[in-house]
Amino acid sequence: MKKRNTCDLWFTLLILAGLLSPASLAGVEKKAQVGFRFLENPVSAAALGRGDNGVLGVTGADGVYANPSAIAWMPGKADVTLSKTVWIADMGYSSVSAALKGPLNMTVGVDYMSMDYGDFYGTRRAENDDGFVETGVFSPSAWVAGITLSQRVSDRFSYGLRIKYAYQDYGTAQVATAGKNLSDTALVIIDRDYNHGAPAMDIGTTYAFGFYGIRFGAVIQNFSQEIQIEREKFPMPFRVCFSADMDLMSLLAPDKVDEHTLRLGVESLHPRDFKERIKFGMEYTLHKSFFVRSGYLINYDERGLTAGIGIRTTLGKTHFVFDYGFQEFGNFKNVHAFSAGFGF
Structure with a gap:
């Protein structure tokens, strides 16, 4: 067992060394270079409450969203x-996830998360007093579905792989396919749907050192081809x-x-x-049943303080969990997240 644990540690360190490459740590700031930004949104209310620290500590089925090795x-x-999250600007998203243990310490998880952007009023340019005409109400949407395979190969080390498919629907737009301007008699305007989907992959590892509850986790998320x-790509x-x-x-009171x-x-x-962004989080647990959480995010434009609570109770062989997470969002409304689950 000791030899295998040593191998697990070296394997984790090798992954860490590969991830800490000059390319990943280069200080180049490139804004507005990616799409499908909804994939970055925190899902677990427990993780959000402790500073969006979700790579470690979320061992329920919703752990797959932050670290596929968690389950x-x-x-x-x-x-x-x-889970249900009341996001900024009247937006929100919901998710459902499930996990089941199998042979060889393997765990399989499935998940689905959908994003609601609300209603928008479409317009296009026109030669009238207003300079535009209304084209109706449209409602962009997005969703992602995934399947996760994770294995705990020892009492200290686990790895996981999540394969997912993300889809985003931007709605229908009126596009000119012929003509140079609005007064051109050859002007042709058609309706064109803008939606796209593509597969992506997450890879994660977790290592528990076995003393003082120290753990380490590393995750690569949203590895995909260009869309x-x-x-534009x-x-x-x-x-x-x-x-x-x-x-x-x-460390402070081992007898308690x-x-x-x-946990810090x-x-x-x-x-x-x-x-680079840094996220700090803390969680206090009483009798493994009551949780109080707080955290802080650094190098975000609007986000900062987070807080949350949680309750876990058992009825027979079934346990039930309810979590609430809060996040301040600067000039926008505060974010509220709710998660409820059960297991056996």
């Missing part, structure tokens, strides 16, 4: 989680995340760890189109 640490045999709409929001956390209670835990974590996020 390998699921305490029961099966888990189902539903082309009209003449862009990738999905590719990013690399590193995370570490520990249980401070095991059965009643209290106090930090995530380093390296997106394709922005500079």
Whole structure:
């Protein structure tokens, strides 16, 4: 067992060394270089409450959204989680995920998340007093569905792979296919649908060091080919995340760890189109049933403080979980996330 744990650690360090390449850490700031930005939105209310630290600590079925290796640490045999997030500007999104343990310490998960952008009023230019005419109401939408395979190869190490398909519908636009301007008699205007879907992949690992509750996680998200709409090409929001956390209670009061835990974590996020971002989070647990969370995000334009609570209860062999997460969003309205799930 000791030899295998040593191999697991070296494997994790090799992955970390590969991810910490000059390309991933280059200080080039490239804004507006990716699409399908909804894939970056936090899903788990528990993770959002502790500073959007989701790479470690979320062991329910909704853990696949931040780290596909997370579900390998699921305490029961099966888990189902539903989440709802009230986002900014009257937008929101919902998700459902499920995970089931199988042979060889393998865990399989499936997930689906849909984005609601609300209603928009379409217009196009016209030669009238207003300079435009209305083209009706349209409602952009987006969704992603995935399947995850994760394995806990030892009591300390797990890996996971999530294959997903993301789709975005921008609505219908009126496009001129002939003519030079609005007064051109040869002007031809047609309706054209703008929607596109493409596959993508997430890869994640988790390693528990076995003392003071110290853990490390590394994730590559949204690895995909470039997508082309009209003449422009862009990738999905590719990013690399590193995370570490520990249980401070095991260090400060080891005789109390059965009643209290106090996890402190930090995530380093390296997106394709922005500079490095840091996310701090803390979670206090009482009797493994009541959770209080808080966190802070650094190098974001609007986001900063987060907070949340959670409740876990057991009825027979089934456990039930409810989590709430809050995030301040600067000039926009605050974000509220809710998750509910059960497992056995």
